[in-house]
Amino acid sequence: MEIIEKIKTYKSIDNQTEIQKICLDKLQSSPLPNLRSEQWRLSNKSKLSNCLDYSVYGNNSKFDMPFPENSQSTIRLIIGENCQIKLIDKNYSIQQLREDELLKYIKEQISFFNQNDNWSDLLNLSLSCKNNILGLKINGSKIPPIEIFSHASSNSLNAKTLIIFCEKNCNVELLQVNLGEDNSSLSQSTFFCLEENSSLNHGVVSYGLNKSNLLNSLNVIQQKNSEYNLGSLHFKFNYARFEIRIKQSEGNARTNIKGMQITKKDEQISTYTKIDFDGPNGFLDQINKSLADDKSHAIFEGSIIVPKIAQKTDASQLSRNLLLSNLAQIDTKPQLEIIADDVKCKHGATISQLNEEELFYMRTRGITLKEASKLQLSSYFQEIISFIPVSKDRWDLLDKLLNEN
Amino acid sequence: MVNENLVKDVVKEPYKYGFVTDIETEKIEKGLNEDVIKLISQKKEEPQFLLDFRLKAFKKWQKMKEPDWAALGYKKIDYQDIIYYSAPKQKEKISSLDEVDPKLLETFDKLGIPLTEQKKLTNVAVDAVFDSVSIATTFREELAEHGVIFCSISEAVKNHADLIEKYLGTVVPASDNYFAALNSAVFSDGSFVYIPKGVRCPMDLSSYFRINSGDSGQFERTLIIAEESSSVSYLEGCTAPMFDTNTLHAAVVELIALDDASIKYSTVQNWYAGDEEGIGGIFNFVTKRGKCLGKRSKISWSQVETGSAITWKYPSCLLLGEESVGEFYSVALTNNLQQADTGTKMIHIGPKTKSTIVSKGISAGNSKNSYRGLVKMGTKATGSRNYSQCDSMLIGDQASANTFPYIKSQQPNSEIEHEASTCRISEDQLFYLQSRGIEFEEAVSMMVSGFCRDVFNQLPMEFAAEADKLLALKLEGSVG
Numbered sequence: 001m002e003i004i005e006k007i008k009t010y011k012s013i014d015n016q017t018e019i020q021k022i023c024l025d026k027l028q029s030s031p032l033p034n035l036r037s038e039q040w041r042l043s044n045k046s047k048l049s050n051c052l053d054y055s056v057y058g059n060n061s062k063f064d065m066p067f068p069e070n071s072q073s074t075i076r077l078i079i080g081e082n083c084q085i086k087l088i089d090k091n092y093s094i095q096q097l098r099e100d101e102l103l104k105y106i107k108e109q110i111s112f113f114n115q116n117d118n119w120s121d122l123l124n125l126s127l128s129c130k131n132n133i134l135g136l137k138i139n140g141s142k143i144p145p146i147e148i149f150s151h152a153s154s155n156s157l158n159a160k161t162l163i164i165f166c167e168k169n170c171n172v173e174l175l176q177v178n179l180g181e182d183n184s185s186l187s188q189s190t191f192f193c194l195e196e197n198s199s200l201n202h203g204v205v206s207y208g209l210n211k212s213n214l215l216n217s218l219n220v221i222q223q224k225n226s227e228y229n230l231g232s233l234h235f236k237f238n239y240a241r242f243e244i245r246i247k248q249s250e251g252n253a254r255t256n257i258k259g260m261q262i263t264k265k266d267e268q269i270s271t272y273t274k275i276d277f278d279g280p281n282g283f284l285d286q287i288n289k290s291l292a293d294d295k296s297h298a299i300f301e302g303s304i305i306v307p308k309i310a311q312k313t314d315a316s317q318l319s320r321n322l323l324l325s326n327l328a329q330i331d332t333k334p335q336l337e338i339i340a341d342d343v344k345c346k347h348g349a350t351i352s353q354l355n356e357e358e359l360f361y362m363r364t365r366g367i368t369l370k371e372a373s374k375l376q377l378s379s380y381f382q383e384i385i386s387f388i389p390v391s392k393d394r395w396d397l398l399d400k401l402l403n404e405n
Numbered sequence: 406m407v408n409e410n411l412v413k414d415v416v417k418e419p420y421k422y423g424f425v426t427d428i429e430t431e432k433i434e435k436g437l438n439e440d441v442i443k444l445i446s447q448k449k450e451e452p453q454f455l456l457d458f459r460l461k462a463f464k465k466w467q468k469m470k471e472p473d474w475a476a477l478g479y480k481k482i483d484y485q486d487i488i489y490y491s492a493p494k495q496k497e498k499i500s501s502l503d504e505v506d507p508k509l510l511e512t513f514d515k516l517g518i519p520l521t522e523q524k525k526l527t528n529v530a531v532d533a534v535f536d537s538v539s540i541a542t543t544f545r546e547e548l549a550e551h552g553v554i555f556c557s558i559s560e561a562v563k564n565h566a567d568l569i570e571k572y573l574g575t576v577v578p579a580s581d582n583y584f585a586a587l588n589s590a591v592f593s594d595g596s597f598v599y600i601p602k603g604v605r606c607p608m609d610l611s612s613y614f615r616i617n618s619g620d621s622g623q624f625e626r627t628l629i630i631a632e633e634s635s636s637v638s639y640l641e642g643c644t645a646p647m648f649d650t651n652t653l654h655a656a657v658v659e660l661i662a663l664d665d666a667s668i669k670y671s672t673v674q675n676w677y678a679g680d681e682e683g684i685g686g687i688f689n690f691v692t693k694r695g696k697c698l699g700k701r702s703k704i705s706w707s708q709v710e711t712g713s714a715i716t717w718k719y720p721s722c723l724l725l726g727e728e729s730v731g732e733f734y735s736v737a738l739t740n741n742l743q744q745a746d747t748g749t750k751m752i753h754i755g756p757k758t759k760s761t762i763v764s765k766g767i768s769a770g771n772s773k774n775s776y777r778g779l780v781k782m783g784t785k786a787t788g789s790r791n792y793s794q795c796d797s798m799l800i801g802d803q804a805s806a807n808t809f810p811y812i813k814s815q816q817p818n819s820e821i822e823h824e825a826s827t828c829r830i831s832e833d834q835l836f837y838l839q840s841r842g843i844e845f846e847e848a849v850s851m852m853v854s855g856f857c858r859d860v861f862n863q864l865p866m867e868f869a870a871e872a873d874k875l876l877a878l879k880l881e882g883s884v885g
Contacts, residue, residue, distance in 0.1 A: 308802050323817040326784065336808040338827055341799035346826040351782075351814040 004031050006056050007126055019106050023126040026113070033119040040116065042299050042331055044268045047239035051185045051213035054157040056127055074390065078149045079160040080132045092140025092170070097163060102135045105163060109191060109219065117274070120217040120243055124189035127159035134160075139167035145390040146172065151179040152186035152212070159187040166198040166226075175203040175390035180212025180237060187215045194226035194253075203388035204232040205397065206240065214240040224252040224279070231387035233397060234269050235262040244273040251279020251310060257286040260384040262401060263296030263328070270299035277310035284315040289384060291377075292321070292328035299331045306338040306345060313340065317347040322380065324353060374402055420677055423647030426512040426617050430536065432491040435620070437484055439463065442590055445490050449559050449593075454570050462579035462589030469583045475746040476775045476807055479688065479715050480651075487653055488621035489591045492538040510541075512615065529640070530555055532596045532612045534625055539594045544608065553637075554599040555610050558626055561597035568599060572630055576659035576696045576723070584655040584690040584717070588624045592657065595625035600635040600666070609865055611640040614656075616676070616687065619648035627658040631666035633699065638669040638865055643712070645677045649685040651714060656691045664699030664726065669707070671864050676712035681770075683742030686714025693720035694750075697729030697758075705732035706749065707863045711876065714743060719777065721750035724758035724789075731760040734863040738876055739772030739804070748778035748795075748809075753786035753819065762793035763859050767876075768804035775807040780821055782814040789816065795825040798856055850876075 004027055007020075016024070033040045035048075075094070077085060087094040097105070106125065113122060134148070150160035166172050178188050194200055206214055214237050222228055234240050246255055261269040275284055290298035298321065306313050319332045334347040354376050362372035378398055385397050433444055442463055446456040471482070512535070530544035532555065539557030548555050554565060562569050579589040596612045616623045631637055645652060654676065660668050670693075679686025689712075695704035706720040716739075722731030733749035751760035760780070768774035776795045797806035808825045830852050838848035854861070854873055861869045 311802070321814070323814050325817060326815075328817070329813065329815045332812045333810060334808075334823075334825075335810070336797075336825065336827065337805070338797070338799065338807065339802070339805040341802045341804065341829045343799075343827060343829075346824070347808070348825070349810065349812050349821070349823040351812060351819075351821040353817040 002031070003052050003123070004028055004126075017130060018103060019125050020128070022107070022110060023122050026110070026115070027122050027126055030115050030119070033116050037116045038301070039272055042270065043241070044239065044297070047213070047268055051215065051239050052157065054155055054183070054185050056157050074145045074147055076147045076149070077134065079134045079162060080150075080158075085136070089140070091142040092138070094143070095137050097135030097137055097165070102133065102163065105191070105193075117245070118217075120187065120215045120241065121189045121219070123215065124159045124161055124187045124217065127157070127187060128161045132158070132160050133163070135163040137165045137167065138172055139170045141169070141171055143170065143172055146174045147177065147390060148174065149177050149179065150186060150188050152181060152184035154181045155183050157185040157187065159189075162188070162190045164192050166192065166194045166200055168195045169197045171199045173201045173389045175205065175388070178204070178206035178214060178216060180208030180214055182209045183211045184208075185213040185215070188217070190218045192218075192220045192228070194220065194222045194228055196223050197225045199227040199229075201229045201389040202231070203390055204230065204242075205388060205395065206234045206237070206242070207400070208237045208240075211238045212236070213238055216241065217243040218245070220246045222246065222248045222253040222255065224250040227254040229256045229387070229389075230259070231384060231389065232257075232259040233384060233388060234260070234271070235401065236267075237269055238267055240269040242269070242271045244271070246274070247276045247278060248282045249278050251277060251313075252281045254283045255285075257284075257288075258384045258387040259287070260289040260291075260381065261298055262291045263298045264293045266295045268297040268299070270301070273302040274305070275303070275315070276305050277313045277315070278307070279309060280311045280313070282310055282313045282315070284317070286317045287383075288319050289380065290319075290321045290330055290332070291324065291380070292330050293324040295325070295327040297329050297331075301333045301335070302347075303335045303337065304345060304347070306336070306340050306343055308339045311340045311342045313343040313345065315343070315345045319347075319349040321349070321351040322353060323351055378402060420647060422644035422675065423677055425646040426508055428508050428617070429494045430491050430618060431494050432488050432618070432621065435486055435488050437487070437489055437591065441489055445591060445593060448490065449562070451562055452566055455562060458574060458579065459590050462586050465580040466583065466586035466590055469586055471583050475717055475777070476773065476809075477715055477717065477744045477746050479744070482653060482688065484587070488618065489624070490593055491536040491618045491621035493535055512617075529609045529611050532557060532610075534594055534596070534612060534614045536615070536617050536621060536623065539596070547607070551604050551607055552601040553604060553606055554597065556597055558592075558595040558597045558628060561628075565597070565599065568630065569597070569628070572628060572659070572661055576661060576694050577657050577692050582692060585657050585692040588626060588655045588657045588692070592624045592626040595627045595656070597627070598629040598637060598639065600631045600637045602632040603634045605635065606637040609638045609640055611642070614641070614643040616645035616652055616654065619646070619650055619652060622653035622655065625656050627656070629660045629668055629670070631662045631668050633663045634665040636667040639671070640865060641670070641672040643674050643676050645687050647677050647680075647685060651685065652687050654687050654689045654691070654713075658691070658693040658720075660695035660704055662695065662697050662699060662702035662704050662729075665701045666699060667703040667705070668695065669705045670695070670720070672708040672710075674708065674710045674712050674716070678712045678741065678743050679714040681741050683714065686743070687712065688715045689713035689718065690715075691718040693718065694723065695721070695731070696723045697726050697731060699729070700726045701728045702726050703730040703732070705734070705863070707734040707860060708736070709860070709864070709876070710735065710737040710745060710747060713745070716743075716745035716747055718747045719749055721752070722760065723752050723754065724760065725754045727755045728757045729755060730758070732863075733760075733762045733764070734860040735764045736767070736857045736860045736876070737764070737774055738767045739769070739774045741770040741772060743770075744773040746775045746777055748776045750779040750781075751791055752779070752781050752783070753789040753791070754783045756786060757788040758786055759789065760791045762791070762795070764795040765857050765860055766795070766797040766806055767800065767853065767856070768797065768806050769800035771803045773805045773807070775809060776825075777809040779811040780813070780823070782816040782819045782821065784815045786816045787818040789819040791821045793823040796856070797825075797827045798853070799827065799829050
């Protein structure tokens with residue numbers, strides 16, 4: 001109940017937006033998710049409660065973390081700071097959603113919420129004030145790449161919400177960056193609606209500093225003939241959860257996901273994905289990689305749901321994991337629930353360490369063990385990093401992963 | 406190309422083991438309380454330690470909740486509406502098979518398990534369990550020559566109490582889960598096998614379980630101990646009559662393999678599955694677990710699950726001994742409204758342990774078939790390996806196939822590989838076979854049999870042939 005009390009004390013009922021009222025009301029019936037449920041049972045309880053322990057008093061400090069210079073061809077937005085945007089070009093337009101559009105959409109989403117699945121979203125929407133919700137409507141073609149930043153300030157729990165409608169026939173490249181400062185918690189909820197024939201190349205890069213926490217949730221609805229590509233990378237969080245829910249609402253859509261999480265020290269990072277095929281001819285190709293070192297814990301749970309209507313679905317899910325220390329642990333659970341008979345579904349999972357034979361081979365060529373390990377790791381990382389769109393080169397993610405820790 | 410009507414016609418293939426044997430039985434009142442447990446124990450003239458074991462389990466059971474995590478939906482079981490002890494009335498002591506009620510012998514004859522001397526299956530010793538009691542065990546003398554003990558668990562309690570006291574409940578503790586606790590409290594019979602050091606059991610051992618009464622549950626318990634460097638192959642078969650009520654079957658099987666010992670446990674489960682509307686059928690809640698205690702020990706589970714309205718079964722291996730090996734080969738077939746949630750657990754505790762899981766699920770009709778498995782590498786399981794493969798085949802667009810593999814590793818120097826796929830019997834393949842002059846039904850059966858080959862290859866010969874036939878029979882015409 002504590003978290004609700006905190007929100008209420010911070011915002012009296014008169015100052016709450018309609019969305020906040022609805023979500024708070026829903027949260028009241030279950031202030032915390034059911035920690036024995038499948039989605040939450042592996043979550044480290046003390047880390048979760050620590051994550052919620054920060055002040056919600058919107059200590060929204062200016063965003064001053066180091067990040068690459070903006071290139072001229074990229075549109076850069078920081079949620080909570082410069083959310084006023086209206087770009088109209090002859091080929092495309094990017095506009096803010098009107099308040100009534102936002103309200104209607106969120107209300108509709110909330111009606112489908114399930115307390116355990118969407119607890120992170122409920123918390124996010126209860127916390128998010130008007131300034132921290134960015135809603136965009138994008139249409140057209142030749143749209144410049146977009147970068148959207150969210151961050152949490154030290155010693156506070158900040159919530160940022162992003163809602164994007166990709167209208168018919170548009171192609172968007174979007175990189176979302178979530179940054180956590182020292183001792184902070186960021187609650188980031190993202191909602192995408194991809195209309196017919198639209199495509200979105202989406203990158204999510206999340207990293208923190210000391211004791212940063214992240215509750216990151218991503219909800220995507222794909223209409224027919226849409227394509228959604230996601231490349232994601234999460235690292236350096238004391239506790240992070242990345243929830244991905246994708247619904248191919250009419251089938252005939254394509255989804256590609258390549259995600260990675262890297263845990264060190266005593267961190268815990270988990271990825272939960274749920275892909276619903278609500279129509280025929282859906283396609284999914286998903287790979288999730290984890291690397292766990294020191295005393296850390298990496299978790300992946302993925303579920304693919306193929307009901308009767310989703311004939312001719314072609315879905316594959318692969319979970320590849322590297323366990324590098326005796327004290328680290330990895331949990332993985334790729335799962336399939338299938339009712340349609342004319343489908344091709346497969347999943348796979350592996351847990352191992354760096355390939356000894358390959359290491360040996362490299363060492364016989366005079367490469368040191370450290371260098372050889374780095375080489376192996378870089379090829380392991382590269383598959384995911386190369387899938388993250390927009391500024392991936394300027395961000396030099398590989399160098400960050402290999403050399404910073 | 407695929408003939409829908411043909412499907413419906415053949416699905417109606419009756420369950421041929423559904424007859425009831427009209428025999429006078431001794432039953433105790435419905436319901437479960439301490440007095441019932443004491444009465445069961447008293448009827449079986451058990452020593453005090455076993456009564457204590459039962460009562461302790463009962464106390465634990467009362468505090469436990471029925472598990473609801475499995476992907477199964479069934480109506481609530483009223484545990485007070487079950488008869489916990491039902492035995493055919495017969496003379497006090499039976500010295501030879503000739504004294505067994507001929508009706509019972511006839512029953513097992515009809516089931517294809519002849520017990521009489523002249524018809525005994527060659528080279529397979531059988532322990533036949535009818536409702537709550539074991540009625541006969543064949544080839545006992547021959548086995549005794551090799552020092553192998555094969556008898557009903559009630560007899561073992563009387564004659565080998567030390568072994569029972571030492572091992573009972575060590576693999577599946579009474580408080581392990583709801584159904585194991587219930588079984589520990591009320592188990593009535595089952596089989597006991599002891600293979601002494603260095604003995605390779607000269608023939609396959611087998612238990613045949615038959616439920617005859619509609620209102621009594623069957624709670625059998627099997628305990629197999631393989632001493633150092635011994636080996637045994639054990640087969641288990643089950644059938645039940647057709648009733649329109651659900652009957653509860655909650656069994657516990659415990660296997661213990663010491664250094665260099667190997668146990669192969671094969672099951673063909675064909676309990677009555679209920680009719681097309683899902684009325685009747687056995688609720689099968691079974692806890693099977695083997696402990697590879699010794700170095701280089703090996704436990705191999707192979708199962709063909711075709712019956713039961715509800716199946717809840719996860720034969721598991723605890724791999725403690727260095728270089729011990731666990732195997733699980735399973736074919737689970739569900740049709741009509743059957744529901745199966747089955748799989749295995751491979752818990753790697755010792756170093757250099759290895760496990761293999763091959764699971765084939767076939768779902769037809771409106772059925773639900775789930776694979777649920779756990780592979781865990783503990784911190785000391787260095788150099789361990791696991792390989793899992795779970796394939797599902799869907800027949801018809803009303804059936805569901807789910808896969809829930811839980812994988813957990815705490816040991817970097819170990820490897821886990823898991824793969825799963827889902828497929829159907831494609832019309833192209835059927836067309837190809839039919840164009841070669843193979844009948845539709847036979848083509849389906851060939852493809853199913855090919856799909857299951859990895860598992861059938863692991864079954865003892867007598868079983869493999871039976872399983873193949875059983876599958877073909879159960880599936881005939883369900884392709885649509």
